[in-house]
Amino acid sequence: MAKGNKVIITAALAGGATTKFNNPNTPYSPEEFAEESYQCFSEGCTIVHIHAKDPQTGLATPDLAKIRPVIEAVRSRVPDMIINMSSAITAGLIPEQRIKPIEEMKPDMASLNTNTMNFGIVDHKSGKVLGEVIFENTFKMLDAFARRMKAVGVKPELEAYDPGGLFNSLLIRKQGDVFVEPMHWQFVFGVAGGMAFTPLGYCHMKSLLPDGHTWSVCGVGPNQFPAIMMSCLDGGHMRVGLEDNTRVPGGELAKGSWEQVKWAATIAQTLDRPVASPAEARELLGLPPKK
DSSP states (O other): OOTTOOBOEEEEOSTTTOOTTTOTTOOOSHHHHHHHHHHHHHTTOOEEEEOOBOTTTOSBOOOHHHHHHHHHHHHHHOTTOEEEEOSSOSTTOOHHHHHHHHHHHOOSEEEEEOOOEEEEEEOTTTOOEEEEEEEOOOHHHHHHHHHHHHHTTOEEEEEESSHHHHHHHHHHHTTSSSSOSSOEEEEEEOOBTBOOOOHHHHHHHHHTSOTTOEEEEEESGGGHHHHHHHHHHHTOEEEESTTTOSBOTTSOBOSSHHHHHHHHHHHHHHTTOOBOOHHHHHHHHTOOOOO
8 A cells, every 4th residue: 555545434324223212313314414424524434325214203214205305404514524324224124114215315435235135223342133034145146236326327336245246236236237337336344144253354354455546444343444544545535433332432422423534533543544535535436525
């Protein structure tokens, strides 16, 4: 890695299952999402990953009547922010419920999950599984979601929880007309059902990427900061946020995703990786300039 390479920081603000019970700073309302996005932006974040919430339950929702005000509020409050919507949203949805909000809202980017897997909510200290679902992401869905994103000008962020997800996506890529090159990946470490973070596991995932592709890394719970540090050290990008981890190093509850962004920016500074501006992030990711 050449010193001085720009690093992109993403903040995943809320997630499908993180609620105010887990951390009272989790945003629910459009105003809370907008303010949290602004604070993250002020600390060096250029991408926000958004699961809009049902304020009554604190869980993510596919309801466009609740999604639209959140996305519009963020766009209004932080016009330069790159918006990345989730195509997973929450458990128990049919494929059409997952992709339709992206087609309607046309964010800059959207997550695209790469394999069907066990997906558990766990206590990392005790190993107790608190809840689990089968997270369905078939080849048919991977292909269809990618094509539908491409049709509306949304760049997929391929979420890979293990090497199998990478191989699945690279298989679909052979068709030649599914993805816009270079592709962008998110390595997700620490989901119960996927891979925990280890340096060797990360290096294997990285070694599978075609030349010129970009990648970011996130880690769930205690995987978060070791994983993003490894990526930053190796020339990749970083994702933090309350979706993945409700705490900061030392164990205190984060005051918001913005506080984790601040830690990520400090890591970048320590490793001589200047934080990318919105325009620089767009160029690095192959996104069109902001109009």
